[in-house]
Amino acid sequence: MATRSRTLLFLQYRNSFARVGGPRQPRPPGIDTSERAGLIANDINQNAETVVEMSVLPPKWVDIVDEVSSAFAYLPGHLTELEGIHKKHLLPGFDDHLAEEQVIERLTDSITSMFRDCERKIKRVHSETRSASGTKQSQILSKNIQVSLATKLQDLSNIFRKSQSSYLNKLRGRETRSKDMFALEGGQVESPEDEALDAVFTDAQLQLVQNNERAITEREKEINEIVKSLLGVADIFKELQTMVIDQGTVLDRIDYNIEQTNVHMEEAHKELVQGSKYQSKAMGKYCIILLCVFVFLCLLVLIFKKK
Amino acid sequence: MDVIKSVQTYITKMFGEVNGMKVLLLDADTTPIISMVMTQSQLLSREVYLIDRADNKQREKLRHLKCICFLRPTGESIQALVEELREPCYGDYYLYFSNTLKKSALERLAEVDEQEVVREVQEHYADFLAVNPDLFSLSLAAPADPIFSENSATWDTRTLTRTAEGVLAALLALKKKPLVRYEKTSVLGKKLAAEIVYQIQQEGPLFDFRRTDTPPILLVMDRRNDPVTPLLNQWTYQAMVHELIGIQNARVDLSVVPDVRPELKEVVLSIDTDPFYKKNMFLNLGDLGMNIKTYVSEYQSKHRSTQSIESIADMKKFVEDYPEFRKLSGNVTKHVTLVGELSRLVGKQGLMEIGELEQGLAVAENHAADLKLLRQMIERTNIPEDSKVRLVLLYALRYERSQSNSIGALKELLLRSGVSEKKVGLVDLLLQYAGADQRVEDIFSNQDVFSRTKKVFEGLKGVENVYTQHTPRLVQVLQEMMKGKLKDQLYPFVEGGTRDKPQDIIVFMVGGATYAEAREVSKLNASTPGVRIILGGTTIHNSASFLREMSDSVARWTGKSSDTRSPLPERLRTVRT
Numbered sequence A: 001m002a003t004r005s006r007t008l009l010f011l012q013y014r015n016s017f018a019r020v021g022g023p024r025q026p027r028p029p030g031i032d033t034s035e036r037a038g039l040i041a042n043d044i045n046q047n048a049e050t051v052v053e054m055s056v057l058p059p060k061w062v063d064i065v066d067e068v069s070s071a072f073a074y075l076p077g078h079l080t081e082l083e084g085i086h087k088k089h090l091l092p093g094f095d096d097h098l099a100e101e102q103v104i105e106r107l108t109d110s111i112t113s114m115f116r117d118c119e120r121k122i123k124r125v126h127s128e129t130r131s132a133s134g135t136k137q138s139q140i141l142s143k144n145i146q147v148s149l150a151t152k153l154q155d156l157s158n159i160f161r162k163s164q165s166s167y168l169n170k171l172r173g174r175e176t177r178s179k180d181m182f183a184l185e186g187g188q189v190e191s192p193e194d195e196a197l198d199a200v201f202t203d204a205q206l207q208l209v210q211n212n213e214r215a216i217t218e219r220e221k222e223i224n225e226i227v228k229s230l231l232g233v234a235d236i237f238k239e240l241q242t243m244v245i246d247q248g249t250v251l252d253r254i255d256y257n258i259e260q261t262n263v264h265m266e267e268a269h270k271e272l273v274q275g276s277k278y279q280s281k282a283m284g285k286y287c288i289i290l291l292c293v294f295v296f297l298c299l300l301v302l303i304f305k306k307k
Numbered sequence B: 001m002d003v004i005k006s007v008q009t010y011i012t013k014m015f016g017e018v019n020g021m022k023v024l025l026l027d028a029d030t031t032p033i034i035s036m037v038m039t040q041s042q043l044l045s046r047e048v049y050l051i052d053r054a055d056n057k058q059r060e061k062l063r064h065l066k067c068i069c070f071l072r073p074t075g076e077s078i079q080a081l082v083e084e085l086r087e088p089c090y091g092d093y094y095l096y097f098s099n100t101l102k103k104s105a106l107e108r109l110a111e112v113d114e115q116e117v118v119r120e121v122q123e124h125y126a127d128f129l130a131v132n133p134d135l136f137s138l139s140l141a142a143p144a145d146p147i148f149s150e151n152s153a154t155w156d157t158r159t160l161t162r163t164a165e166g167v168l169a170a171l172l173a174l175k176k177k178p179l180v181r182y183e184k185t186s187v188l189g190k191k192l193a194a195e196i197v198y199q200i201q202q203e204g205p206l207f208d209f210r211r212t213d214t215p216p217i218l219l220v221m222d223r224r225n226d227p228v229t230p231l232l233n234q235w236t237y238q239a240m241v242h243e244l245i246g247i248q249n250a251r252v253d254l255s256v257v258p259d260v261r262p263e264l265k266e267v268v269l270s271i272d273t274d275p276f277y278k279k280n281m282f283l284n285l286g287d288l289g290m291n292i293k294t295y296v297s298e299y300q301s302k303h304r305s306t307q308s309i310e311s312i313a314d315m316k317k318f319v320e321d322y323p324e325f326r327k328l329s330g331n332v333t334k335h336v337t338l339v340g341e342l343s344r345l346v347g348k349q350g351l352m353e354i355g356e357l358e359q360g361l362a363v364a365e366n367h368a369a370d371l372k373l374l375r376q377m378i379e380r381t382n383i384p385e386d387s388k389v390r391l392v393l394l395y396a397l398r399y400e401r402s403q404s405n406s407i408g409a410l411k412e413l414l415l416r417s418g419v420s421e422k423k424v425g426l427v428d429l430l431l432q433y434a435g436a437d438q439r440v441e442d443i444f445s446n447q448d449v450f451s452r453t454k455k456v457f458e459g460l461k462g463v464e465n466v467y468t469q470h471t472p473r474l475v476q477v478l479q480e481m482m483k484g485k486l487k488d489q490l491y492p493f494v495e496g497g498t499r500d501k502p503q504d505i506i507v508f509m510v511g512g513a514t515y516a517e518a519r520e521v522s523k524l525n526a527s528t529p530g531v532r533i534i535l536g537g538t539t540i541h542n543s544a545s546f547l548r549e550m551s552d553s554v555a556r557w558t559g560k561s562s563d564t565r566s567p568l569p570e571r572l573r574t575v576r577t
Helices: A007-024 A032-036 A048-055 A061-090 A098-131 A136-190 A192-200 A203-241 A254-306 B003-016 B030-037 B040-045 B075-086 B103-112 B157-174 B187-202 B237-244 B275-280 B285-307 B312-348 B351-363 B367-379 B385-399 B407-416 B421-434 B449-460 B473-482 B515-527 B543-557 B567-576
Strands: A003-005 B022-026 B048-053 B062-071 B090-097 B118-124 B129-132 B135-137 B179-182 B217-222 B251-253 B266-268 B504-510 B532-537
Touching: A007 B103, A007 B118, A061 A098, A061 A136, A098 A136, A098 A203, A136 A203, A136 B040, A136 B048, A136 B062, A254 B030, A254 B040, A254 B048, B003 B030, B003 B062, B003 B118, B003 B129, B003 B157, B022 B030, B030 B062, B030 B129, B040 B048, B048 B062, B062 B075, B075 B103, B103 B118, B129 B515, B135 B515, B157 B187, B157 B504, B157 B532, B179 B187, B187 B217, B187 B504, B217 B473, B237 B285, B237 B312, B237 B515, B266 B312, B275 B285, B275 B312, B285 B312, B312 B351, B351 B367, B351 B385, B367 B385, B367 B407, B385 B407, B385 B421, B385 B543, B407 B421, B421 B543, B473 B504, B473 B515, B515 B532
Parallel strands: B022 B048, B022 B062, B062 B090, B090 B118, B135 B532, B179 B217, B217 B504, B504 B532
Antiparallel strands: A003 B118, B129 B135, B251 B266
16 A cells, blocks of 8 residues: 655645745745734735634534533543443442442443433534524535434444443342342241241341342342433434434445535526526516506507597 | 555545544545445544535635545646635645646646645555455446547557556555566557556656565456456356446446335445445355345344333343344345345346356357257347347357358347347447457367367366356466466566466456456455455446447447447448348
8 A cells, every 4th residue: 555745745846836926925034024014914914814814713513513522532431430340349249339339320320411411412513503504515514523423422322331231131130049049038938837937037037138138129229220321321322313324325325425415406506597497487477467457558548538 | 455455544544644624525536436445424433524526616615624635636636626725615635646646736736825725745546446355447438438549459548548547556555566467469458568567667666665575467458358258147146236237336226126115226235334245245146045035034033023122121122232233124125125136137037048058158069059049049039139139149259260150140030039230230349349360369168179178078077057157268367377377478578577476466357357257356366375366447347338338449440439329230231231
């Protein structure tokens, strides 16, 4: 994959032209110009460059795009962090996981809200240009930006959902395993033959059972939380789906899209021609009608005069 | 040695050097080049948010964007760029050209760049359409880009320049400085080969690559030496779609298919984004049918699992698989539609029987039986005209030299069965274009005793599939070349020479390659480790485009290029009287 850079040669050529160029050149090397220059460019030395500087201000939605991009920069870090804590949390251990659980909850919440935030902003990108007197090209531009951001968001949310659901599965697995264990114990308790045994349970053992039950309800709560966040993200996903283009279809071809613009342009041109034709025809018709009315009036005048 | 990868690397390099929001300007030549290897969403993910043509006058000023121009250094593109730089619409300009840029053009650009917006000028040699990893095309087909000018020994100057530039770009993209060989009988091939060698010498420092043990070989071949391959019906997926429906820059127009769904009016067959296509593009229709069945049942099982959404777990699973599922569903419908249409056409046009006879004509000498079968075919009504004509063309090519041939009688028969005179005239045109006198060696192996006996022994080995008996002549040439046995008298070097077995071979087919040959090349690549072959062509032919090109060329030779329609019946009348 050989390449060749002609930049140096180009710059050389450009510089040589600039020297020949004289007064038209953008940066005159003389000192006298700097003395004459006002703080605010006036008509005399308002050269091409100042014009450039004035019009360089980008539209408002660029800020939104920047915000979303910075959110995208944070999200992967958060996601890996969450995954790490998930893994730690799933390790069997004897100490209390309460603190970890809180961290997980907080992280999940913040990630979900970030997703929602991004989604809202992405939606705004296009509507903003539409309201702000967007011309056709800038509309295409914002539309494309929207699509690209939406695609990125979707990829990220995909990772998030995958990690959440695997975590969920593992939690579920643990739950059913412990349930089996307790079902066994429960069965023993309820069977009438072993009623005598009931009395044998010490307080400590009862305490243990109760503790386990509490753990189960807590876990249940946890699982419900996760499912809720999953569903939230799924909603976002579905809404984004309308914006994202399917890869591998004709819609994703570069040449197709360019052709489409040309086709639109040609059609617009055709319609304009047609429109102008109609207009000119309408003018003709007006004239005819006017003349007819005039002739009719003349006739009336003639008839009345004869009377 | 992967042309698709090379072009992709070039393009990603272009975008990698510029940060921030970008706009991409293309011209008529680079649009298909980039479209063949990249998708819109890939560009979007690289922050290219606006893609437009450089010659589009109605672009508006968006100074906060950076502009990347990927253009072919043609007169029109340079002109468009000059106008653009006079009144720049965007903030910074990064210019990339798909071929070597003349100094005068560079100077012109430098002159108009008064606002100093150009930041970078580079040459990235992606100046060809990368079709398969080992196949590229220049998409030069008659009548728009004719190969010949007034006679069979002269190139059309414009096409010659474009072809040489395209081949040179391919060499640069692959980083090869080859020894050039050509077919001795082909005047055009010789001229192109000489031009390429001259250009390589001119651009000395550009071609200064690391020396390899065995020099790579560029072999320039001529379509006229193997007119049979493009005339045969093909039975492998990619070739078949091109023959029966037509592939144009990896896009297939299905709007002619009855009851096609609106979203399938036009589909894309891309190796990059379509794993099923990549896996099956070289399989024949039978194997393809089997694979598509498993593909559909895979889809079915997924589909069934999505239908029963009862619990939250199901729902979650569905949402998780949804993008995959959508992709799969789109792809399944596409391929089922395509294969369905192929098998419909096969049934409707009686292609099985035609294919059998075609292969018979192409492979074995059996005059009496062939002629009898051919007569029957022509009299039948359910066979399309074009197929009948093609059969007669194959017959004429095979038995042109035999004393007892009845080409004349067959032409009569065609006329009587209602085939237009113009189409019947193709027979004579083809013999003029690529008859036995024009060919370098006998593709049918029926001219001397040795090749006849060789043929007999080959025949004894038996064939696995009646429809794929014929192998293109290219295969034989390549095999000999890989063994280092290709004769220097028949395939001379432009300069230098070597008797080593080459490792890297680039074959360029003047007058167009075919997908059948591409399949053989990819088979050779897979079966011989250590040898890498790339096939290129001025275009990629199916039978229809080949015949169109041929009749256009012959019309040019006879000096009636201004009106391509009239010469054919006239010529025919003289033949018949």
